Amino acid sequence: MADDLQKDALSLVHSVVMGVAGTAPTFSISATMATLIGAVGVLAPASLLYCGLIMFGITFAYMHLNRLEANAGASYAWVSRIFNRTLGFFAGWTLLVASTLFMVSATIPAGNATLLLLCPSLVNDQLAVTLVSMGWLVAVSLVLIRGIALTGAVQAVMTAIELAILLVLTVAAALRFGPAAAHRLSWGQLAPSAFTPAAFASGAIIALYFFWGWDVAVNLNEETRDSARLPGLGAALAMVIITSAFTAFAAVALLALGDDEIRNASTNVIFAVADRLFPRPWSYLAVLALMLSTIGTLETSILQFTRTMFAKSRDGALHRRWARLHADWRSPYWATLLIAGLGCLLLLLSLLFHGVGEVLKASINAIGVQVAYYYGLAGFACAWHFRHRARQSLADLVLMVAWPALSAVALWASAVVAVSQFDLPTALIAVGGVLLGAVPLGANRQARERVAATPPMAGRPSDGG
Structure with a gap:
């Protein structure tokens, strides 16, 4: 079809790379570790481990649902098919909102890292950080418009370098600081009984921000070989890698840094650890890893946004212009330009907050709740659709029904508890952003009904490249 995304452009290796890059290990640690440790202290490794186990239930849901239908809209398409179009619309809309908010929390660390390398005196200048962040957002968007094949190749190189640097830092810190730890760690801190319900929910929502993004591998299914x-x-496979990396580095950060050091490091926890391990300029390898990670997660978040918007617009759930593909590069360029513009606008609005740390905290918490919502919908959809398979084997019962459903329950329960503890602006961003979807839902109802009456693959938008 002339209006299809680029077929067979990605392989299994690319899918793993995209899944890892989507979570942006170095970026997530830098942007969020101080917030997580501030919330749950020495229970941070356990929070990440348990969140990883919860997330595996959603990963299994995505695996099975993708075999049912390989659709770039992922949770949007599956929830629409299994439950109804309204719930499906909000599953996709929530991802779009979370991705847009992420343009702020992803680009600010990139701006910080760039200034740390080029002009350290401006690192704490919020305007300078914001302008550099906008530059990164525009540059990454232009690369993505160029097509998925180039993006996949660039992403593979960047992710390999990032993981290598992170591994070196983790091993070196464990060997050096283990005997003289800043925090005393014990196996008992990994037990579920170490948490109160409120502490678990608070840690889970923040930890969810670490893991969000692996599902970009599934959003790219229409562009991947053996798409089902x-x-x-x-x-x-990406989930195995990132769960191990996050849990290990959380322990390393607690071994290497005291509470005041972690708090003062803010969005530069990785650099703070590296600075204690290696003399400068070698410690700046951590800054390089952060820049690569941030660029990578910017790419994957924009990919998720544009592929979800492409699928929804193709179905008539949003305006058809967002499904238009570039004539040569087969990329949804209008959708890419949209998120770049929205990201720049939000970055400018972030100047109204008092300091970078306040902006990051609000966006991290809001995104965590929104991700819990649409991941949970996918988990419930999988359990409901495959409920009859539970009678056939124990493996089907666990992997298709029980684990996805329990993961969905855990995510939604954590989101409800977390929202009850938010300040009013953060709660409004988290919940209001989702409810705002009622506007395009109503505006495009007639278009969806027309598409629903059209045979599959027909009536798609013309190529606007």
């Missing part, structure tokens, strides 16, 4: 199988497998 490889994207889901790639997402699962």
